[in-house]
Amino acid sequence: MGLPELQDLFREAAPVMLTGAGYTLVYAVASMLGGVLLGFPTAVARILPWKLLAWPAGLYVSVMRGTPLLVQMFVIYYGLPSVGIEFTPVTAGILALSLNAGAYLSESLRGAIQSVARGQWWASYSLGLGYWQTLRHVVLPQALRVAVPSMSNTLISLIKDTSLVSVITMTELMLTTKELIATTFQPLPLYLAAAAIYWVLSLGFETLQRRAERHLNRAHAR
Template sequence: MDMAGMEAAGVELIGLLRAAAPTMLTGAAYTLVFAMASMVGGLCLGFPLALLRMSRRRALRWPAALYVSVMRGTPLLVQIFVIYYGLPSIGIEFTPVVAGVLALSLNAGAYLSESLRGAIDSIGPGQWRASLSLGLNHWQTLAYVILPQALRVAVPSMSNTLISLIKDTSLVSVITMTELMLTTKEAIATTFRPLPLYLAAAALYWCMSLAFEALQGRLERKLGRAHRA
């Protein structure tokens, strides 16, 4: 290809990306909203699961362990299909958005529970004994002494879960939930140029992941300074 041809191809590519940008950026915004909503839902589920996994009662510990094992041992795509396509057969129906966020939240909750459980277990038993000797009960010790320290330990793995959620939202496009991958497919359907648009979608996912990696590093440094102080 001569210089003129390369220049024409470049102009065409820029025009293609410029035309697809509004749709894809809207999809990226939805991706961030859904990932954050799923992270909140996962934390709301993961913390109680972590406490149940640490319980001395088998009747509480085993069901929580079974749930974590099932959610971590089965593909997220299968879980999405079960919730969106399977549950209507027994009279339970969800919109694509609710089904997608629910599936992501249930899956993330299993991983976050293990992150939180490991972080809590990393705090030495001396912290518990010292707090109890000062008159704090079990729940006060957990809330005011153990969890603030465990949070600092759990931040990297929790951030990894959030970054994974950003990428996993691409799976919910199979149930027509509007996010970055679905809007990219819609742009491809009108332009018939899959390679540059898929590469642009990959770049957007990467940029979102980089942004949260930067936030993770900043939060770790802040928590580290607070701990040293």
């Protein structure tokens, strides 16, 4: 395929692929928010001495980390309707991504919380702070600084994981790329273009990660 043909192909494909990339970005951000909302309470539940909360949280993390994300999507979208629970493709995809990300984020945060020296807890108790006050005002700020790199890596991986939602007919970058290939019969340049778009999106989130790390480090240094 010559250069003029490639230019014509990309000129035709660009609007469609960029639209798909927009959907990918929206799904990734929505799943990030869902994962954070699930990850924080799960991490806290796992460090509490109450088995009534710690055991279900641990089971959730084990199941989500121990099974493939693709299988989780199939269970939610294709399996649950058999018991009367139905989701639209978009809802099922974002739910699966959020549940999966929440499990990994909770482990990052749990490890960061447990890395804070126990002396921080005892010092806070000696000042009259309770458990929840110590966790919120003393431990979590320190834990977040430690957890940001690993949590950010999990969130950035969501950009790539969104490619899996094409299997449940969600419109996003990978599905639009496949549709273009079906009409143009040019898989190599189009798949390479899709890879480049995923890379650019990931680079954008990596930039945000570095800024967040610098901000937290400056705040800690004060």
